[in-house]
Amino acid sequence: MIRTFLRIAVLTFSLSPALTLLAAGSRYLGSTTQQGQEQTVEVKIDNFSFSPATLTIAAGTTVTWINRDDIPHTVVTSDDPKAFKSKALDTDDKFSFAFTKAGTYSYFCSIHPKMTGKVVVQ
Amino acid sequence: MQSPLYADLVLLLEIAIGLALLVGAWLARKRKFREHAWCQSVAVLLNLVIVAMVMVPTFREQVNPKIPAKLGRSYVGLPAAHGALGGIVELTALYILVAAGTKVLPEGLRIRRYKLWMRAVLVAWWLVLLLGAATYMRWYVPFPFRH
Numbered sequence: 001m002i003r004t005f006l007r008i009a010v011l012t013f014s015l016s017p018a019l020t021l022l023a024a025g026s027r028y029l030g031s032t033t034q035q036g037q038e039q040t041v042e043v044k045i046d047n048f049s050f051s052p053a054t055l056t057i058a059a060g061t062t063v064t065w066i067n068r069d070d071i072p073h074t075v076v077t078s079d080d081p082k083a084f085k086s087k088a089l090d091t092d093d094k095f096s097f098a099f100t101k102a103g104t105y106s107y108f109c110s111i112h113p114k115m116t117g118k119v120v121v122q
Numbered sequence: 123m124q125s126p127l128y129a130d131l132v133l134l135l136e137i138a139i140g141l142a143l144l145v146g147a148w149l150a151r152k153r154k155f156r157e158h159a160w161c162q163s164v165a166v167l168l169n170l171v172i173v174a175m176v177m178v179p180t181f182r183e184q185v186n187p188k189i190p191a192k193l194g195r196s197y198v199g200l201p202a203a204h205g206a207l208g209g210i211v212e213l214t215a216l217y218i219l220v221a222a223g224t225k226v227l228p229e230g231l232r233i234r235r236y237k238l239w240m241r242a243v244l245v246a247w248w249l250v251l252l253l254g255a256a257t258y259m260r261w262y263v264p265f266p267f268r269h
Contacts, residue, residue, distance in 0.1 A: 048124045048264040071197050071261060072184065088184055090192065111184065112124035112262065 040064055040096070043117065045073050045089070045109075050117035057099060059121050064096040065089070073115065078106040125262035132176055133258050139165045140251045147244055159223060162240075166215045173212060181205055197260050204253035211246045218243060 039061045044051045046068040055063065065075045067089040075086040075095050083105060086095035099105065099121045109115040146161035185201045192198045218240060220226060221233045233239055 072188075088187075090188070111126075113126050114124050 042066060044068055045075075048112060048115055050107075050115065053116070054118045054120065056120040056122065059100060059102050060098070061121070062096050062098040063119060064094055066094050067091055072111060074110045075107055076110045078108060078116075124264060125258065128176060129258060129262060132172060133255065135172060136169070136251055136254055139169050140248060143244055143247060147240075150240075162215075163219055163223065166212070166219055170212060170216070173208070177205070177208075200253060200257045200260055204250060204257050207246065207253065208250040211243060211250050214239075215243050215247070 039058070041055060041057055041061055041063050043055060043063060043065045045065055048069065048071075050065070057063065065086070067073050068091070070091055072088040072090055074088055075084065075097075077083045077085065084095075084097040084107075088111065089095055099119060102121050105119040105121065107117050107119070142161060142165045146158050146165065149155075149158040149161060181201060185198055185205075188195075188198045189202060193202060218233065218236075221231070222236060
């Protein structure tokens, strides 16, 4: 009985890092698509927030924002001059921008200025 | 709350204007007609400034492009109803101001039943104010039961 319990404990302990990595990997793959060298990463807009709020990507990656909220939102960079600025996105509308230069890009929704996000390009 | 500062200020100002119109109506009942005229005139003209400087530009940018395609959605339908009814009420209120406070209108265009017109506009004004508050809630307040 004790031996069986120990076997299960050892097996669970040894498998947990692998399972964690697998889960993280599937999440990452779930939000990105790869076509040759180009990558696309999605940011979901829902319930008055950007998800993920902070995104770290490699230079050359295209970020696509999708509005899943039931109210219009925009995606506008805080920097001046503005690197990107979307029109008002209705439900299920998308906006994409390719980040070619390294740096940190803060952005917000111009309709709801307290909605903010950040893209870190490495 | 996710509203920009200007939206908060406009909502507060509009509530204040709505209350000022009620005070103005009370002044008329107390037969203080000069004070009544000043109160209602300032309220209607201040509202006109807010409409022209804030509401019309915001409406043109955020709502107008979605009409008529998305008129069925509450975030378009509410501000559209607010704008349409609000425009009629503001113009009617301005007409009453000109008719009651000046003699520029020809005899045929002057108002005779002032009380009826003023009371109808006051009721409609508050209806427009409630539509405006509903528009604010729809655009800027996240409800936990929305999803």
